[in-house]
Amino acid sequence: LSEDSREMTKELMKKAHEKGITVNFDVNYRSKLWTIEECKIFLQDVLPYVDYLSAGKRDAITFFGVPEIEEQENELDYYYQKMNEMYPNIKIFYSTLRNVISATHNTLQGTFWKAGVTYYSKVQNMDHIIDRIGGGDAFAAGVLHGILEGKDPEYTINFATAFSSLKHTVNGDVSPFSVEETEKTMTADASVER
8 A cells, every 4th residue: 555564564574474473465466556566576575474375377477477378277286386486485375266257146266275286176156246345355264264273275275265155145345154154155066145
């Protein structure tokens, strides 16, 4: 939001890293707030302090300068690996693959990379979207829940995707759903209705 807030964020991340505190960061670029070049410079400054990063294919190409490859199955393996080569301190990468069918109907699939392996969630068919705001935060919260609870990558990415899909069914930017409700959605037919 400002140069001061960037500097403060960088200092907080650096201090956390120095104290052995795990740092999670979401690129979440917004073109109305700053330029791509400004974001690139900031990322180069802070990514050495990051342990878990929410970033996908577009981020790899735009901010990391990873050469784009022809679309292929499991192409995220390539992008995650290239980002990890640049920042080996980052142990986990995660992102979503969204297919917009209409304003109220999307599909969502989560991806989670750890130790050279990319895990994909079940595809959530969200055909009654009320509000997308907060869906990304719910996804990140779901990833962190899985990690903090010591769950395996498959549980973690399926939980995160289900948690995000549930958030799409309510107004506001907070997800009110419990672990139990989310786990039911994880194991259902991956179609979210409310």
